[in-house]
Amino acid sequence: MFSKACEYAIRATIYIARQSQEGLRASLVDISHEIDSPVAFTSKILQQLVKAGIIFSTRGQTGGFFMENSKIESKSVAEIVSAIDGDSIYTHCGLGLKECSGAEPCPVHEKFVEIREKLRSTLETTTISAMASSLKNGLTYLKR
Amino acid sequence: MFSKACEYAIRATIYIARQSQEGLRASLVDISHEIDSPVAFTSKILQQLVKAGIIFSTRGQTGGFFMENSKIESKSVAEIVSAIDGDSIYTHCGLGLKECSGAEPCPVHEKFVEIREKLRSTLETTTISAMASSLKNGLTYLKR
DNA sequence: TTTTAATCGGACAAATATATCCGAATAAAA
DNA sequence: TTTTATTCGGATATATTTGTCCGATTAAAA
Numbered sequence: 001m002f003s004k005a006c007e008y009a010i011r012a013t014i015y016i017a018r019q020s021q022e023g024l025r026a027s028l029v030d031i032s033h034e035i036d037s038p039v040a041f042t043s044k045i046l047q048q049l050v051k052a053g054i055i056f057s058t059r060g061q062t063g064g065f066f067m068e069n070s071k072i073e074s075k076s077v078a079e080i081v082s083a084i085d086g087d088s089i090y091t092h093c094g095l096g097l098k099e100c101s102g103a104e105p106c107p108v109h110e111k112f113v114e115i116r117e118k119l120r121s122t123l124e125t126t127t128i129s130a131m132a133s134s135l136k137n138g139l140t141y142l143k144r
Numbered sequence: 145m146f147s148k149a150c151e152y153a154i155r156a157t158i159y160i161a162r163q164s165q166e167g168l169r170a171s172l173v174d175i176s177h178e179i180d181s182p183v184a185f186t187s188k189i190l191q192q193l194v195k196a197g198i199i200f201s202t203r204g205q206t207g208g209f210f211m212e213n214s215k216i217e218s219k220s221v222a223e224i225v226s227a228i229d230g231d232s233i234y235t236h237c238g239l240g241l242k243e244c245s246g247a248e249p250c251p252v253h254e255k256f257v258e259i260r261e262k263l264r265s266t267l268e269t270t271t272i273s274a275m276a277s278s279l280k281n282g283l284t285y286l287k288r
Numbered sequence: 289t290t291t292t293a294a295t296c297g298g299a300c301a302a303a304t305a306t307a308t309c310c311g312a313a314t315a316a317a318a
Numbered sequence: 319t320t321t322t323a324t325t326c327g328g329a330t331a332t333a334t335t336t337g338t339c340c341g342a343t344t345a346a347a348a
Binding site: 204 | 322327
């Protein structure tokens with residue numbers, strides 16, 4: 001469904017949000033440890049999230065990654081996904097046809113439109129905040 | 145969603161079914177041309193489908209691929225998908241956790257279970273026969 | 289001012305998925 | 319029997335994704 005990079009991105013963002021809610025910055029090694037991801041690869045992904053304006057970073061000693069409280073509330077998983085994987089998850093034809101559409105559909109088009117729309121609305125309505133909360137309450141996990 | 149191999153597999157199977165309904169065998173080059181796929185790669189995929197018992201093949205002149213009528217009616221897209229991509233599409237955690245489950249869920253677990261179940265039931269209830277029919281009636285396409 | 293601890297950026301490496309090549313095996317047609 | 323047209327199987331090649339290395343940059347602490 002998502003690329004590995006995108007999976008790491010979502011897990012990292014939830015962790016960063018959770019730390020930010022406590023007024024803390026998260027360092028790269030800290031993040032990688034908490035979400036169980038390869039450090040250098042995670043670094044690249046965090047840079048993409050910074051460029052997309054989803055998280056912020058500061059360099060130097062005491063530096064690290066953090067998220068504004070307003071963004072924790074307003075940003076959805078969908079925005080992380082489109083920053084890392086683009087919108088192919090919503091647009092790519094189920095059978096790989098380049099010009100598949102309602103006018104010239106592949107044999108699974110109608111059914112896939114339905115599933116993709118359900119996925120889209122799920123991702124768009126799931127906020128970082130909600131996921132950080134379930135993590136805080138010990139109801140969900142970011143590794144294992 | 146599906147691997148490219150799986151996309152080709154589904155398209156090829158629909159075409160083979162359609163030809164079989166007319167009492168014809170489909171050759172590899174014919175199939176690749178009709179579904180617009182790389183010939184040698186498609187060959188490997190068709191071999192997997194033969195081993196999985198979804199399609200049949202005969203060698204030699206006048207040889208080719210075909211499908212029994214009973215299987216055209218009974219087989220679903222789900223069976224092609226599991227022959228090529230396995231069941232990871234139903235089981236893989238949305239955030240890539242190895243041990244994600246209802247007991248120790250990732251933050252999107254509940255929502256993803258729902259989407260995956262919808263996908264599963266869609267794939268299981270979509271028969272090769274139904275897709276071959278829409279193709280026959282000119283309502284759907286296998287290339288472009 | 290120097291050291292230290294952090295992110296950034298570019299090049300490189302490994303693993304996986306996608307795709308190609310070609311000879312062997314098969315079976316019908318010539 | 320030979321030729322022809324097909325699938326099968328193994329080795330190889332290419333592209334993409336995933337992952338690593340390391341020096342440059344930054345900024346706080348010593």
